[in-house]
Amino acid sequence: MPASATKTLRVAVLADSDTRWKWGALTAQRVAPAGAGIRLDGYLLRGRATPTARQLTEVGVRADSLREVTAVEFLRAMTPGAAGEEPCDVLVLALVGGGVQAVLHGLKRAWDGAGRRPVVVTGYVGVVYEKLADGLLLRHGADLVLANSRQDAERFRAVYEGVGADASAVTEVALPFLGGAPYSGAHDPYTVVFAAQPSVPESRRDRAYLLERLIRHARLHPGREVLLKLRSRPGEHTTHIEEVPYQKLAQRAALPPNLRLVYGHMGEVLDRTDLLVTVSSTAALEALHRRIPTVVLTDLGVRETLGNHHFTGSGCLASWDQLDSGHRPVPEEDWVARQGVATGGTYATAFDTARERIGELLRAPGGLPPLDPYYTPGTAPGYLPGLLARHHLGPDGAPLPGAPAADRGPGPVRQIVRRAARGAYRHGVQRVAPVIRRMGEL
Structure with missing residues (x-):
């Protein structure tokens, strides 16, 4: 059949x-x-x-x-x-x-x-x-x-x-993964969410700057709830390598009581969001789909390496100074429509x-x-x-000699070794590599 x-x-x-x-x-x-x-x-x-x-x-x-x-x-x-x-x-x-x-x-x-x-x-x-x-x-x-x-x-x-x-x-x-209820007005308390990304920006200085500005915004607006939405916990990896996790930077900062670090499903966080702030996260498109006010930051420039150049023409580009002063972006409808963000109810047919x-x-x-x-x-x-x-395949797509066999699963020892190796790799990425780079800059 x-x-x-x-x-x-x-x-x-x-x-x-x-x-x-x-x-x-x-x-x-x-x-x-x-x-x-x-x-x-x-x-x-x-x-x-x-x-x-x-x-x-x-x-x-x-x-x-x-x-x-x-x-x-x-x-x-x-x-x-x-x-x-x-x-x-x-x-x-x-x-x-x-x-x-x-x-x-x-x-x-x-x-x-x-x-x-x-x-x-x-x-x-x-x-x-x-x-x-x-x-x-x-x-x-x-x-x-x-x-x-x-x-x-x-x-x-x-x-x-x-x-x-x-x-x-x-x-x-x-x-x-677009969806969720459309934004219907301010929550109590008014909630600002910064959607962090694992590799954008990349440098410790830039990431520390963004955290400092988030802290400053929380202090300037004590009546607001300010959330730092994180993708992964220390030791975990997502699509991109995160060498300087915000969690570690936050441990050295004095966070005001109205600023919290949160994990979880982005859709659930957006359910209580009044303003979504990011450098270039796809979360911006999720928020725009729900008509949640959305800001793509210009503080570090509008650059291809940051990805925020994609949002030129969106009406969403703004700086922390503007946000601190009460600016609220208005998205350009034509731009939104071209990005597959179906705010007009056409998502069901996409x-x-x-x-x-x-x-x-x-x-x-x-x-x-x-x-x-x-x-x-x-x-x-x-x-x-x-x-x-890289995937143990030859030019004709055939497995190379010594490629892992599929007819036997990894035993307990191999599983332990794999976990240890993965942990060592992540430790090297997040701790050793940044130190070596800093030493090279001396």
């Missing part, structure tokens, strides 16, 4: 961090054809940012099964006829670009000669403000490359067409095109053609082999 005729659609999601797991799992739910039940099987790619149990709980997305794998183990699980594995109908790759490219080449080889294969979907977890061409070409070859806004869809197609690659996979959707395309691909007579990435050993012989080797 064709996959589209079954009552339950089997969807697999491969993710490499907590934020990408959230995007991938919610995307899987959004793009499933109408009327289809879903079985969601999750795979977490083993690496420095593999989410912890706490991070997975905070994301709030439940899977029917969930396991940690290497790229080679995942590819073997996706190989037709693999022992103990059920084939999926749709596969969502929620990975960095290099991971997507490696898995696409591995899948192309694994599915060679298969009668039918899953529909492969990929995309971005938020605002695309850097490495546009690089990231897009690394994702080329998937059946659907999702664009979170009209603006992104236009940019994506222009990149693919500009290098002579097929752009038909680009499909406009929206961020899958994924219709993707659903229809997936349904058509699932019903394709005789199955789908082989995956066809733009990068091949012929088009990028000096780039592709290195990308594949």
Whole structure:
């Protein structure tokens, strides 16, 4: 029976961090054809940012099964006829670009000669403000490359067409985690939330400056509740490395009683937010979707490295001095509409095109053609082999000698060693590396 005729659609999601797991799992739910039940099987790619149990709980997305794998183990699980594995109908790759490219080449080889294969979907977890061409070409070859806004869809197609690659996979959707009740007025107490980011800004000086300004705002407005919304606890990693956690900076500061550090689901924090402040977090789009007053800070400049240049024309750019004086931004409606932030009630239909395309691909007579990435050993012989080797794959997508075996799970000793190694890596990133850099600047 064709996959589209079954009552339950089997969807697999491969993710490499907590934020990408959230995007991938919610995307899987959004793009499933109408009327289809879903079985969601999750795979977490083993690496420095593999989410912890706490991070997975905070994301709030439940899977029917969930396991940690290497790229080679995942590819073997996706190989037709693999022992103990059920084939999926749709596969969502929620990975960095290099991971997507490696898995696409591995899948192309694994599915060679298969009668039918899953529909492969990929995309971005938020605002695309850097490495546009690089990231897009690394994702080329998937059946659907999702664009979170009209603006992104236009940019994506222009990149693919500009290098002579097929752009038909680009499909406009929206961020899958938008939602929540529209803002209806001030809370008691009035609540200001600063949405922190792991790597923006990067330097200790800039992060200390932002914390100091948040503290100053809380002292200037003692009647307000001021929240520093954090993504991860010390020792955890998200999509990006956080070398200078705000928690450690806050330990050395005298915080006023109306300023608190908070974790948890961003949607729940936004439920009580009257003003969202950030440098360039995707949380700004979540807040704009709900019409919560939103500020993108200009204190450190409007720069590509910060990502806040993406918000030029939004009406949301402002400084802490302006906020301290009572400024409240008014977003530009045309800009908001182009960003996939559906404030006019059209969000429910934002994924219709993707659903229809997936349904058509699932019903394709005789199955789908082989995956066809733009990068091949012929088009990028000096780039592709290195990308594949990082995931223990050769230039043809085959596992390299010595790659981890999928037919045996890690024993207790290997699990302990992995946790210790991951902890040592994070310690090196957050403590040792900054010290070495400071010594080098003397």
